[in-house]
Every structure is written in structure tokens, then in C-alpha cells.
Amino acid sequence: MLKQQDSMNHYRTKCPDSGFLTSRTKWMRGLLISVCIILFACLRPRLAHPQCLDYQPPFKPLYHIEFCNQHGDFGCCDQQTDNRIGMRYWDIMDLIGDEAYEACGDLVKDIMCQECSPYAAHLFDAEDPYTPVRHIPGLCSAYCSEFHSKCHFVVKYLTNSRTLLEACEKDGSHFCNIIDLPDQDYCFPNVLRNNDLYSNLGKVEDPKGCLQLCLMEVANGLRNPVLMVHSGDQTHRMFVAEQVGFVWVYLRDGSRIEKPFLDISGEVLTTQWLGDERGFLGLAFHPKYKYNGRFFIYYSILVNGMLEKVRISEMKVSAHDMNVADPQSERVLLEIDEPAANHNGGQILFGLDGYLYIFTGDGGKAGDPFGKFGNSQNRSALLGKALRIDVDGSSEDGKPYKIPPDNPFIREPNAKPEVFAYGVRNMWRCSVDRGDPVTQYGRGRIFCGDVGQNRYEEIDIIVKGGNYGWRAKEGFECFDVKLCQNSSLDDILPIFAYGHHVGKSVTGGYVYRGCESPNLNGLYIFGDFMKGRLMALKEDKEAGSWKEKNVCMGDTKTCSFPGLINQHHKFIISFAEDEAGELYFLATSYPSTMSAFGTVYKFVDPSRRAPPGKCKYKPLPVKVMGKKVPFVPRELTVLGIDVTPTRPPLENIIIPTKPSGTRQSSKNKPATSAPEKKLPGQNSTAKLYQRKTKKTTQPKEKQSNARTKEVKKVAYHSRKSKLQSKQERKDSGKLSHKLSVKGPRAGQKTTPPKPTKPKEETKPTVFIQKTKKAEKEIKKPNSKPKSTNYTTKVSNTKTNKNTILTK
Secondary structure: OHHHHHHHHHHHHHOOOHHHHHHHHHHHHHHHHHHHHHHHHHHHHHHOOOOOOOOOOOEOOOOOOOOOHHHOOOEOOOHHHHHHHHHHHHHHHHHHHHHHHHHHHHHHHHHHHHHHOOOHHHHOOOOOOOOOOOOOOOEOHHHHHHHHHHHHHHHHHHOOOHHHHHHHHHOHHHHHHHHOOOOOOOOEOHHHHOHHHHOOOOOOEOOOOOEEEEEEEEEEEEOOEEEEEEOOOOOOOEEEEEOOOEEEEEOOOOOEEOOOOEEOOOOOOOOOOOOOOOOEEEEEEOOOHHHHOEEEEEEEEEEOOOEEEEEEEEEEEOOOOOOOEOOOOOEEEEEEEOOOOOOOOOEEEEOOOOOEEEEOOOOOOOOOOOOOOOOOOOOOOOOOEEEEEEOOOOOOOOOOOEOOOOOOOOOOOOOOOOEEEEOOOOEEEEEEOOOOOOOOOOOOOEEEEEOOOOOEEEEEEEOOOOEOOOOOEEOOEEOOHHHHOOOOOOOOOOOEEEEOOOOOOEEEEEEOOOOOOHHHOOOEEEEEOOOOEEEEEEEEOOOOEEEEEEEEEOOOOOOOOOOOEOOOOOEEEEEEEOOOOOEEEEEEOOOOOOOOOEEEEEEEOOOOEOOOOOOOOOOOOOOOOOOEEOOOOOOOOOOOOOOOOOOOOHHHOOOOOOOOOOOOOOOOOOOOOOOOOOOOOOOHHHHHHHHHHOOOOOOHHHHHHHHHHHHHHHHHHHOOOOOOOHHHHHHOOOOOOOOOOOOOOOOOOOOOOOOOOOOOOOOOOOEEOOOOOOOOOOOOOOOOOOHHHHHHHHHHHHHOOOOOEEO
16 A cells, blocks of 8 residues: 555656646546436436346237236236146145235235246346346335235245245345345336336337347358248248359258258359359249249359350259259249349249249349330330249240230230339349238238339339339439330339438348237338348338338347347348248348358347247158258357256246356355355456356366366276276276266175186166157177277267266
């Protein structure tokens, strides 16, 4: 301290105005503290974080709940959980008797029903999956005092924590100090009276009204993933196509089949240029793919080294492997000349009418300079159009497809019969609306994002015979004044357009019709490739218009759920919908066909989920003939973990466990809400670090080497003489912690084997965990295995995640 005082005196001698600076510093510090308090008070409602004890958002119960009915509209309990809490409650009431029931029945019910509160995770200190969960929710001091004075004898039925039970018997104030929460807004019953916490339950929006969403990483390491589609065959597989010409199969468990479903990279025309629009661009499965195995592709080709075209072909799946296409099955349906390298279109899809829709670009360059009116307004050209063909037959003129009889221009002599709609510039990503799950409203509508020229990007709904204005119009405004003023234009305006100050290249999306995020139902979610911005549109049915709904990534507090992230790569290439209706998008940090930075993200609503059991479906089995590549996430989650933990019911919790994949403490501690002893100046991070470092002080490399040496010692014991006694083998070295050698029990004598007829050596008894395929234990072989084989067996068993060695 003297040294510090001397240094301060030295400072004052050099600075004559130090007294003035000190007083000013004190004044500024006081002002800063006041400002921080005011800001914290203003921002505090934004930190509300509804979360259940299973680390998931709350939900609206599918069926009415009887016992904890105060949370029947929105909370964390379904009918099954509510029944379990009710049965446990009445068991406790039977134990305490009628007189105690009159005094304590309501109090105990309120406490037990906090498991159903939308803020259950906060009440039970369970928002952090690394910390122990409380047995009793956080009670405000006044309420806790009343509960303890009337019903302290009930605590033993609510918890088996020794710390809580001892505190309850000795000192009520100490008991309430343990039960209390630091944040008085969340303790019970204050949490019920907080309007800020309950005013917008089930929706997370920032002060500007931006809907906050979170993401989950589901695939990575892709080279410009241009699309992801499902096959509609109830297997729930996802097919991801790379621009270079590969299509990969992803299974429900997140793994990818090692062999590609399709590889036409040798035929596809593309380059490593940033933003090259050529390549593998479209994939669509036939509505009856489950039975006929037919699918269709759209890609760029180069003919005779000079002429660029886009090709639409039909292919079939292999007869021997459901995860591989037959490379010899390609049948070309249509080829269209491309006068320039850009504006290649690329979307193909099947409508609800069973016909194949093909969306082509206007031919490229800028301003659609082809002909007097451009390709898009010329119905005798196939470029700049939405085409519709029937792929379940062939026409009389030799085309490998038929023209649907109700195509709008089939009887117009100068028009191509394939044209379904025209006046489009370069539609990038279209989708078919599944319709509202209950009313089926909107079913069959086709939404498209049309990339603009200089000023506007637009979203259109495609209708038969529609003219979408290009090149006469761009967005809502005129682009070519002469064409725009033509009275015969009769164009259909977009449902939404935005200027280039917002984004410069629209990527069309989907209307959400899934099950897991009810709040998103009916929202059309799309994005911008260049700005990396996510956007949404909400339909006003009465006005017949669409209004923008801002979408943003949730903050750290909002996305504090296991496995969730709140950031993504900038360049949004495409959107996707799985077989269950959940939405995804594909993005990359470097838009080159050879850069493996492409990632697939799944949208997650952190404010509300579907009730448990509502979104269950049973996929058909997928027979995998090759190897599978497991999914390894690269993005750092908000919580810094990548495994969703699970927690048993509260009454069964004795020793809390951490999520799998995290370090376990070296000593098991009883579940208690008593705070740990904290060293002076030690924060929560330091406390967590101290708790983790109790396990080991050695580096990971040394620990790994030590385990390797232990396994080698086991192999060394197996090579020793058969005459060696069990005790000698036990004392000769230290075995691996995953192996146990059964030796003589305490006090039991060991008889050495006879020299003439040695007794067979007792080998380590190894029990292998049962699996679904083999429910019996693996028996020891009669003959002694060789040491090398035994070592190999041990090492192989250690690497198998499904097989563990125990005592």
C-alpha cells in the first residue's frame, strides 16, 4: 500500500490540478452510474426470456389442462405433465392430513405449478444447462416467510436436498435466503404481476417491431449450395445441390451419405468466377417419385465449345440403390440457347396440378436488349418466361413432353405453347404454398423473387397468362418509358418491391406452413443475396395486400437455447422447405463454385413452439448401402454447446448432470439451491473455471498419453505367464479406468496353480452394453486370445460410441 501511495504522490507532484481532476472524476463516475441504472431500467423488459425446464420455448397446450390451469393458455406443461404434477400433489396432501391441507394446500399447489410457468427455467435456475436445477422455485422473501411459517413441514416432500432441509428446520430466514432469486422480477409471485414479462408472451420483437428469430446449423462444407429439396417419398431425406454439379443426400440424423446422389460436374458449365450464374441450377422430384423414381434437373451446358445453353432433363433413381441416381437414365426434354452468361433462371418445380413449371431468365446482358420488345415481352421466345409442360407423356410433333390443354397461349399462332406467364427478368427461387394447415387457405399459390436491374427487387405471385412487366417496368416504376406507356401492357404488379438501398439481389423464399413454430404460420420469408438480409411478408386478407414484417437475428438472451446460433453467412443463395414444412436457407461467406463455405441453416422461433407430441411423424426407413459422414457443426452456438441436454422430472432429480459432451465434476454434489462459497473478488466465470479445473490439471495431450499407456499395460498383463497369480497382476500396473479385472475379494485366499498342470489364466471380465440388435452379453471365448488381438479389441471398443466397457 505504501508503494501505491508513493506512486500517487508522484502523480500529484507532476499534475498540479490533480485535485480538480479527482473531483471531476467522482462527479462523472456518479453521473455514469446514474445513466447506467436508467438504461438498465429501460432495457430490462427486453431481457425477458421465456423458457421451460427442457431448454425449449413455452407453448399453448394441445388439450385443456385441469390442475395447473392458470398456465392453460400458454406455458410449459401439456396434459401429461399436468397430470403428473397433480398426482404428486395429492400424494403429498394425503401424507400431511386434512388440517394441514386447509392451511397449506393452495401454497403448495402454487409452488408445484411453477414448473408450468413460461418462465420456469428462470424460476428453477435452469436457464444455464451447466448449473444444478432447483427442487423448489425461487420464492420472493415475503411469500417464502409465509410459506415457511405455515408449511415448513411440507418441505421434506418437495425436495431431498440436505442443505434445504437443514436450513428449513433450523432457520426460516436462512431457508428463504437460499430459495430467493437475485432478480426480484422473476421470483414467485412477483413474476405474475410483471406486465412487461407477460404483455407479449409468445412473441419476441425488439423495440422497433423486428421479429427476432434464431437459427440451427444443419449442414456445412458445401460449394455454393444452390438448392435443397425433399423427394416427397416420406423418407424425409434432403437433397442438396452444389452449383458445380453434385447432389448430396442428407438423412434425418444430420449425416450425409458419402457417395453423391448425382454427379454431372463433367457436363455442367460453370467457372470459379465470383457470382457466376451458370451451373447446376434446378432439381425437382416427380409428385409420384416414391413409385416411379423420376426427377428433373436444370443446368448450363456448352455445345461445341461455343454455344451456351440451358438444359432440362429427366433422370431416374438407380434400381439398386435408393440414394444414387442412374447416370445412364438422362433424357433431354428441352434445351434453350443462352445469348449471354448471366440471367440463366434455373427454378423448376411441380405445381399442385402435376405439371412441371420452368422459370427462364431473359437472356442476360442488361435491360433485355434482344429484339424490339426484348425476350420477356416476346411470347414467341422461351426466355424471360414461366413455362409449363406435362412430363407424363409426349406430343404428336415429337417433343418428349405434352402441352397442358389449358395453357393460356396454346391457340395463339405466334406464341410458344409452353408459355404460362411472361414479362419476367430473372426469377431466382420460386415455391409453392402448401396452404394453411387448418383452412388450406393459399394452397397452390406460386411465389417468386424476380431480380431487378438498377433500382428495385420484387416478389410476385404467378398466375396463368400473367404479364409481370419487364422490361417495360421494374418493380412499380417504368424502366422502358415507351413500353410502359403502352395501353396494352396490362401487367400484374408485384406484391412487394424494395429499393437497392435495402438490397440488390432478391432470393425468393417460402410461406411457412410447418408445425414447430406456430407464430410463423402464413409468413412469406425471403432474403437478399448481396446484403445478406432476411425479410418477411404478412398478408392482409381483408385489404388484399402484403405488408413487410421485419426479421432480425435474436440477441444473445433471446437465442440462449442449446444448439441455437444468431448469425449466418452473408450471401443468401436459396431457401428450402423440408417434408414436414420447416424452413431453411442456404448461405455462403464466399460465393465461388469451388469454395466450401456453404452452410444450411434452419429457422427456429425462440418465443413459442408447438405443444409436445403435435409434430410427430414417422419417416419411412432409408436403406444406406455406403458410408455415412456424420454432421460436425462449425458455428459456435450462443451457449457454446452443441448437444441438447435433457433433464429428468423434478421429483426424480437427486444429483444434477451436465449435458453429454461436457466435463463432469470430479465429485458429485447434491442438488441444492444454496449458493457455493465464493472467494473474494471471484466472479461467476472464475467460479465455473475453478469447478472445471478440479477434475484435472494436466493438459489434454498428457491425459491422452496416460490413457494410452494404461491400455498398453493391459496388453502387457495379457502376455504374462499363466502361473502369475491374480494379486501379482493387480499390483504390477495400473489399469485403464474403463477396464476392471476381477481379483480375489478381501480376505479371500488365492491358491497358486500346480506346476505340472497350470491353471488357465483369469482374463479381464468385460461387459458390453446391450444394443438394439444384440440384447445378450458377449461371452468370453474358451481359448486364450492373443495379446495383439486383445489389444486391438480394447482399442476398437474404446472408439465405438455405442459400446462402452464397465465394471
